[in-house]
Amino acid sequence: MKKLRQNAILNLIDERYIETQEELCESLKAMGFDVTQATVSRDIRELKLSKMVGAGGRQHYVRLNESRDFTDEHRRHNTILKEAVRKVDYAVNIIVIKCNSGMAPAVGSAIDAMKEPEMVGSIAGDDTVMCVMRSEKDAIAVSTKLTELIK
Numbered sequence: 001m002k003k004l005r006q007n008a009i010l011n012l013i014d015e016r017y018i019e020t021q022e023e024l025c026e027s028l029k030a031m032g033f034d035v036t037q038a039t040v041s042r043d044i045r046e047l048k049l050s051k052m053v054g055a056g057g058r059q060h061y062v063r064l065n066e067s068r069d070f071t072d073e074h075r076r077h078n079t080i081l082k083e084a085v086r087k088v089d090y091a092v093n094i095i096v097i098k099c100n101s102g103m104a105p106a107v108g109s110a111i112d113a114m115k116e117p118e119m120v121g122s123i124a125g126d127d128t129v130m131c132v133m134r135s136e137k138d139a140i141a142v143s144t145k146l147t148e149l150i151k
Contacts, residue, residue, distance in 0.1 A: 005033050006043050010063060013049065017060035024061070050106045053083050059102055064109065077110035081149050088146045090139040097129040097146065104129050116142055 028035045048064045084103035108124030118138035122131040133139040
C-alpha cells in the first residue's frame, strides 16, 4: 500500500503543481487512499521531495532526481539559492540564511548537497536556515561563498 501511495504522489506532482501537504492529502483521498497529513509528510521526506518556485512564483513539490548528472544538480541547487535566499549572515561559527517564506527546506537541501566539510550540520525552518560550522573562519568562508552564489 505504501509503495502504491508513494507512486501516486510522484504521479501527482509530475502531472500538476501541488503546493501544500493538505492539497496532496486531498488528492490522495480522492484517489481512494486513506491518508493523514503525518503520513504524507513522511512520504515527502522518504521520496526526497522538495519545494521549488515555478511559473508565476508559485511554490510546488518536485522530486530531487538523484540520477541526474552532477552539472544539472549543481545548476538546480544554485538556482534554488539564487531564487530563494534573501540574506546570508554569520555570528561566530553559525551561518544564518534568510529565505523567502516556505523556501528554507529547499535551501537547506541545496546547502547540504554542497557537502561543505566545514559544516557540522544545518537546520531549516520556514524562512530561515541555520548552519553550524566548525569555526568562525569556516563560517566566514562559507557565508562569503553563499553570498557570491546568490548575486
